[in-house]
Amino acid sequence: MRSSDDTQFALITGTSSGLGYEMAQLLLVEGYTVIGVSRRGTTLDHPNFIDILCDIRDEAAVEEMYELIAGHTDALHVIVLNAGIFEMSPLVETSTKEFTDHLSTNVVGAFHVLKHASDFLVEENTHIITVSSIAAKKGLSNISAYSASKFALNGMIESVREEWEHLGVRFSTLMPGAILTKLWDDENEELPRDQMLSVSDFMHVFQMVVTSPSQMQFPEMTFLHKKGMLK
Numbered sequence: 150m151r152s153s154d155d156t157q158f159a160l161i162t163g164t165s166s167g168l169g170y171e172m173a174q175l176l177l178v179e180g181y182t183v184i185g186v187s188r189r190g191t192t193l194d195h196p197n198f199i200d201i202l203c204d205i206r207d208e209a210a211v212e213e214m215y216e217l218i219a220g221h222t223d224a225l226h227v228i229v230l231n232a233g234i235f236e237m238s239p240l241v242e243t244s245t246k247e248f249t250d251h252l253s254t255n256v257v258g259a260f261h262v263l264k265h266a267s268d269f270l271v272e273e274n275t276h277i278i279t280v281s282s283i284a285a286k287k288g289l290s291n292i293s294a295y296s297a298s299k300f301a302l303n304g305m306i307e308s309v310r311e312e313w314e315h316l317g318v319r320f321s322t323l324m325p326g327a328i329l330t331k332l333w334d335d336e337n338e339e340l341p342r343d344q345m346l347s348v349s350d351f352m353h354v355f356q357m358v359v360t361s362p363s364q365m366q367f368p369e370m371t372f373l374h375k376k377g378m379l380k
């Protein structure tokens with residue numbers, strides 16, 4: 150059923166786990182109707198949550214996703230580009246598939262979601278929040294594929310921010326250091342987990358950004374554990 154005009158809608162990619170799941174919960178508390186996207190789907194159960202299964206690497210699937218969204222609304226007030234993958238390996242041990250998987254999810258996937266969002270933008274209102282990484286600012290050992298994808302993601306966002314400036318759409322890009330989510334489950338156990346931000350640290354920043362006054366945007370919001378970047 151289509152909702153009444155005063156309902157605020159938020160689209161978030163990557164809601165099946167980690168930060169996306171938490172951001173969806175926060176936006177529900179803030180009163181949004183939340184559309185969550187992932188390949189696996191989520192356990193989040195709320196009357197104002199709409200779960201859509203979609204692989205954002207597949208443009209046709211993203212177009213189908215927007216057809217489903219159009220059944221509920223023609224206006225997205227918040228769009229969170231969050232879905233992403235992360236694997237660590239030295240460059241010489243990184244397969245071409247692993248490298249291109251990072252690009253096709255973290256950059257091309259976000260491109261698909263953004264490109265087909267254009268019909269749902271609300272002038273002087275929509276806030277597009279990208280979950281990038283400190284790895285978009287500084288390459289570190291063993292994350293060449295991830296870092297390349299996040300540098301590219303930031304470049305794409307900067308370009309489209311210029312293109313859509315006349316619409317009054319806001320763009321904020323979050324660039325956190327390491328956050329202890331399941332993304333780290335399969336990675337080197339020796340990496341110091343006590344030097345990672347917690348999910349609630351991240352949510353502190355996200356809440357501030359998403360509830361900020363409508364004339365504000367945060368183009369490069371870098372934040373780290375006080376001990377600095379993981380080495």
Ligand SMILES: NC(=O)c1ccc[n+]([C@@H]2O[C@H](COP(=O)([O-])OP(=O)(O)OC[C@H]3O[C@@H](n4cnc5c(N)ncnc54)[C@H](OP(=O)(O)O)[C@@H]3O)[C@@H](O)[C@H]2O)c1
Binds near residue numbers: 164166234330
């Ligand atoms: N955790 C950190 O240390 C950290 C630090 C800085 C930035 N980030 C960024 O934060 C974002 C979220 O990471 P997280 O820590 O919450 O990791 P996570 O728990 O692994 O969550 C990643 C989410 O992305 C979704 N996803 C992955 N590929 C997808 C695809 N092709 N289509 C649709 N959805 C897809 C996953 O869902 P499905 O598998 O169900 O599709 C999952 O919901 C990522 O962009 C990551 O780069 C994380």
